[in-house]
Amino acid sequence: MAVPDLTDLEKSIIQQSINERWRNGGIVAEEVEVELRLSKADRDVTACPAMYWEHNGCTFLVAKTGESRYRSQFFYSAKEQFNTGIEEYTDLGDCVLFLLRLQADHESERQQNFPKA
Template sequence: MSHGHIPDFTDNELWIVRSTLKERYGRKVETQLADTEVMLDGVGVTWCPALFWSARGANFTIVKTAAGRYKTFFYFHPEHQLGTGIDNYDDIADCTVSVLQVESDHVRAQKIKTDESPAQDDAPDKPDTSPIFWGD
């Protein structure tokens, strides 16, 4: 699909993301290329290339909004997307590490909140929370 002036992910960008994911999870993680509509600069909707993967109950997306510009988010359920707090990245490695770290922090906070609440039945689809992040 044509993205107008937005180039597809380069082999180098894909290698950076895939290498980071392999380091994070200790195994190869399948990534999928996609196209998505994104509101850019409040002007209108634009088709953008996107990179998607799933790991440990979470889904991640990096959207390429221009050459060398990226947005990212993750979600456990599509209706509740979470971001990093940074609107745009100019380095795909920083973008990838940031979304992984924010997701890890979110899972850790949810686990702490669950551990501090009264006992509940364990849900079978509960995301795996260990190890939390590199070196944990």
């Protein structure tokens, strides 16, 4: 099953959310392709269009997994990967908003636990 490409509107929603989070941050999401298992039972991976960006050592990814279906995650390394706990979203705005909120909360905790010298 082929996953439809990200539309201009979907790309705009993602970029607008980034711009609101980091005002004047100059962060631009790049269009990429990722391979995902669309269900736990799948043996094969499916190519999915996604948007990717980085900020302060954190990488963000929002992938389209079907018509009006999205997944998101952020990570610092292969060992430090996080998602929102929701397998799949049907609203792209919610998907991006929850991802950005969770990462902001996580970043705040990281700074409290590991303050910079």
